[in-house]
Amino acid sequence: MKALDALHEAQKIAFSPFVFQTAYSMLNLGITDKIFNAKNGLTISEIADATKLNEYGVRVLVEMAEASDILEKDENGRYKLTKIGYFVGRDEMTRVNLMFTQDICYKGLFHLEDAIKNGQPEGLKEIGDWETIYQGLSKLPGRLKTSWFEFDHFYSDNSFDDALKVIFKDQPKMIFDIGGNTGKWAIASTRYNKDVEVTILDLPIQIETAKNNITQNYPDIKDRVNYYPINVLDSQSTIPAGADVYWMSQFLDCFSEAQIESILLKIKENAKPNSKVYIMETFIDNQRFPAAEFSLVATSLYFTVMANGNSKMYSSSVMKYIVDKAGFKCVGEHHLHEDSFHTILELELK
Numbered sequence: 001m002k003a004l005d006a007l008h009e010a011q012k013i014a015f016s017p018f019v020f021q022t023a024y025s026m027l028n029l030g031i032t033d034k035i036f037n038a039k040n041g042l043t044i045s046e047i048a049d050a051t052k053l054n055e056y057g058v059r060v061l062v063e064m065a066e067a068s069d070i071l072e073k074d075e076n077g078r079y080k081l082t083k084i085g086y087f088v089g090r091d092e093m094t095r096v097n098l099m100f101t102q103d104i105c106y107k108g109l110f111h112l113e114d115a116i117k118n119g120q121p122e123g124l125k126e127i128g129d130w131e132t133i134y135q136g137l138s139k140l141p142g143r144l145k146t147s148w149f150e151f152d153h154f155y156s157d158n159s160f161d162d163a164l165k166v167i168f169k170d171q172p173k174m175i176f177d178i179g180g181n182t183g184k185w186a187i188a189s190t191r192y193n194k195d196v197e198v199t200i201l202d203l204p205i206q207i208e209t210a211k212n213n214i215t216q217n218y219p220d221i222k223d224r225v226n227y228y229p230i231n232v233l234d235s236q237s238t239i240p241a242g243a244d245v246y247w248m249s250q251f252l253d254c255f256s257e258a259q260i261e262s263i264l265l266k267i268k269e270n271a272k273p274n275s276k277v278y279i280m281e282t283f284i285d286n287q288r289f290p291a292a293e294f295s296l297v298a299t300s301l302y303f304t305v306m307a308n309g310n311s312k313m314y315s316s317s318v319m320k321y322i323v324d325k326a327g328f329k330c331v332g333e334h335h336l337h338e339d340s341f342h343t344i345l346e347l348e349l350k
C-alpha cells in the first residue's frame with residue numbers, strides 16, 4: 001500500500017465513529033431506503049423533500065457517506081448506493097450487527113481500555129447496573145432488548161434445522177439445554193421429535209422468561225419442557241444426572257477458558273457413561289468468509305467491555321484443547337450447511 005493510501009485508511013480509523021453514526025442515522029432517518037428505492041438516485045434536495053429533513057442535515061450525512069464509499073454521486077449530483085451502501089442498507093447480518101453495536105455496545109466501548117486493564121465489563125454501567133449482562137438480559141429496555149436478541153438469534157437460528165439432524169441421529173430421550181435462554185431450542189427440538197423431553201438450564205431470570213414464553217405460547221409442548229435455574233459459575237451448583245444429550249449452543253463463549261473447563265467438569269460429575277455432549281459455536285477459525293471472521297473478532301470485544309470482561313469467541317483448536325483437558329474426547333466435528341457460521345463438536349467421556 002502506498003503511504004498516501006495508508007494515511008487515508010488511518011483517517012477512516014481516526015474518524016470511524018463518525019462514519020458509523022452516519023450509516024446508522026441514514027438508516028434510521030430513512031435516507032438509505034429512499035435512495036435505494038429511487039431508480040436513478042436522488043439529489044440532496046430530493047432526499048430532503050422525501051425525508052422531511054433540512055438540506056443542511058442531509059448534506060453533511062451524504063457527504064460523509066460518499067467519502068466512506070457508502071454512496072456515490074453521478075455527474076448530475078444524484079446520489080446512489082454503492083455496493084457497500086447496498087449491504088449497509090439491505091444485508092441482514094450487517095443490519096443486526098449495526099443495531100447491536102449502536103444499542104448495546106456503542107457507549108460502553110468508551111470504557112474498553114479500563115475493561116482490558118481490570119478484566120471487568122466496565123462499559124456495562126452505560127446500560128444497566130448488573131455484574132454481567134446476563135443478569136440484565138430480560139430487563140433490557142425496548143430497543144436494547146430487540147437488538148440483543150436479534151443479534152443472538154441471528155447467529156443461532158439459521159443453524160437449528162441442521163443441528164437437529166445431528167443431535168437426533170442417536171434418538172435421545174432427554175436433552176439438557178444449558179444456557180437455553182428464551183427456549184428457542186427447547187421449542188424446536190420438542191416439535192422436531194414428539195417423544196423427547198428437554199430441560200432448560202439457565203440463570204433464574206432467564207428461566208422465568210423461558211417458562212412464561214413456553215407456557216403461554218406453546219401449550220402443545222409445555223409438558224415436555226422442564227426448567228432448572230442455575231448459575232453455573234457458583235461453585236456449589238451442580239448439573240444433575242439424567243441427560244442423554246447435553247446441548248450447549250453459543251453458551252461456552254460466555255466464559256473464560258478456566259470457567260469452560262469447570263462447566264465441563266460439572267457435566268462430567270453426573271453424566272452417564274454413554275451421554276453425548278454437543279458444543280455448537282461460531283469458531284473464528286472455521287469461517288468461510290472474511291466478513292464472518294471480522295464479525296466474530298469484534299464480538300469478542302463485546303464480551304470484554306459489556307458482557308463479562310473475560311470471555312471471547314474462540315477458535316475450535318482452543319475449545320478442543322479445553323475439552324481434552326476436562327476429560328472428554330471429540331468424536332465428531334459437524335460443519336453445518338454453507339450459509340451457517342456454526343460448527344458442532346460432538347463429545348464423549350474419555
Ligand SMILES: C[S@@+](CC[C@H](N)C(=O)[O-])C[C@H]1O[C@@H](n2cnc3c(N)ncnc32)[C@H](O)[C@@H]1O
Binds near residue numbers: 178248
Ligand atoms: C448467548 S446466550 C445463548 C442462547 C442460546 N443457547 C442460543 O443458542 O441462542 C447465552 C445464555 O447463557 C446464559 N448464561 C450466561 N451465564 C450463565 C451462568 N453463569 N449460568 C447459567 N447460564 C448462564 C445466559 O443467560 C444466556 O441465556
